[in-house]
Amino acid sequence: MKSIKVFAPATVANLSCGFDVLGCCLDTVGDEMIIHITSTPGVRIIKIEGADLPLETEKNVAGVAVQALLAEYGKEIGVEIEIFKKIKAGSGIGSSAASSAGAVWAVNHLLGTPFSTYKLVEFAMVGEKLASGNAHADNVAPALLGGFTLVRSYTPLDVIKLNNPKDLVMTVIHPQIEVKTSDSRSVIKQNVSLKQAINQWGNVGGLVAGLFTEDYDLIGRSLEDVIIEPMRSILIPEFQKVKDTAIRQGALGCGISGSGPSIFALSKSMNTAQKVAQGINEVYKKTGLDFDIHISKINNQGVKIMEL
Ligand code: HSE
Numbered sequence: 253m254k255s256i257k258v259f260a261p262a263t264v265a266n267l268s269c270g271f272d273v274l275g276c277c278l279d280t281v282g283d284e285m286i287i288h289i290t291s292t293p294g295v296r297i298i299k300i301e302g303a304d305l306p307l308e309t310e311k312n313v314a315g316v317a318v319q320a321l322l323a324e325y326g327k328e329i330g331v332e333i334e335i336f337k338k339i340k341a342g343s344g345i346g347s348s349a350a351s352s353a354g355a356v357w358a359v360n361h362l363l364g365t366p367f368s369t370y371k372l373v374e375f376a377m378v379g380e381k382l383a384s385g386n387a388h389a390d391n392v393a394p395a396l397l398g399g400f401t402l403v404r405s406y407t408p409l410d411v412i413k414l415n416n417p418k419d420l421v422m423t424v425i426h427p428q429i430e431v432k433t434s435d436s437r438s439v440i441k442q443n444v445s446l447k448q449a450i451n452q453w454g455n456v457g458g459l460v461a462g463l464f465t466e467d468y469d470l471i472g473r474s475l476e477d478v479i480i481e482p483m484r485s486i487l488i489p490e491f492q493k494v495k496d497t498a499i500r501q502g503a504l505g506c507g508i509s510g511s512g513p514s515i516f517a518l519s520k521s522m523n524t525a526q527k528v529a530q531g532i533n534e535v536y537k538k539t540g541l542d543f544d545i546h547i548s549k550i551n552n553q554g555v556k557i558m559e560l
Pocket of ligand 1: 265266271272273344345346388390391433436437509510511
């Protein structure tokens with residue numbers, strides 16, 4: 253039996269302007285998983301700690317993602333999965349993506365990397381489809397590839413790893429209310445105006461350019477969402493106050509993390525990220541809601557080996 257323990261990172265999807273196409277990978281928040289390759293064929297979830305998630309393979313995002321990988325691998329092998337959840341479900345920082353990405357990355361590693369990391373994105377998307385009804389890649393791509401990623405196209409899938417300017421630090425506040433991605437997607441109108449589209453694709457281009465040229469002001473100017481944020485922010489208590497506070501404390505930009513309720517703020521230094529954390533902590537203390545605040549550099553590697 254071959255085994256591996258991995259860190260499966262949390263991710264911030266959308267990054268304001270890039271609904272379903274942009275995302276980045278966190279370093280200090282993530283699940284742990286132990287994966288075993290055995291001689292008894294089939295995929296089995298043998299342990300889940302830290303969350304009430306299904307053990308049945310077909311109902312578990314890690315289970316179906318690994319099944320997709322094995323279907324293409326073609327050889328009869330067995331996989332056993334242990335999941336130690338640290339990222340809460342429905343938090344908006346890629347909980348399901350971490351499980352899917354961590355599982356397929358670990359299995360691929362134990363098999364001697366028959367698949368490229370880009371190919372693993374496709375397998376992990378099967379888990380996302382099970383979790384939210386939609387096979388979006390903007391959490392699994394950064395979880396697998398690290399850094400910042402862009403999904404240039406879904407059909408065919410074309411994922412691009414972007415540059416990761418070294419000074420960026422994320423502050424994420426997670427109010428302890430669950431917002432299901434499927435619910436948060438259902439509030440989005442299916443049509444956008446040409447004016448909104450022009451605004452949004454200008455920002456996507458600006459953000460990508462800003463990341464590559466390491467122009468922090470351009471990154472900040474581009475962290476704007478005129479389409480999704482106005483519809484979803486009503487689901488998040490004190491969203492506007494948190495955003496105003498984060499910007500006042502020096503953040504480059506602030507928006508909804510993935511489908512919420514987490515809110516992210518991107519800063520140019522650890523010092524600013526900590527000031528942002530203090531500011532939003534003051535705002536949220538007054539709500540009476542429980543919340544967590546994470547401060548994290550951008551993880552440029554994605555899934556990491558903890559023990560072989
Ligand atoms: N792009 C997805 C959404 C991410 O916003 O619904 C979900 O985490």
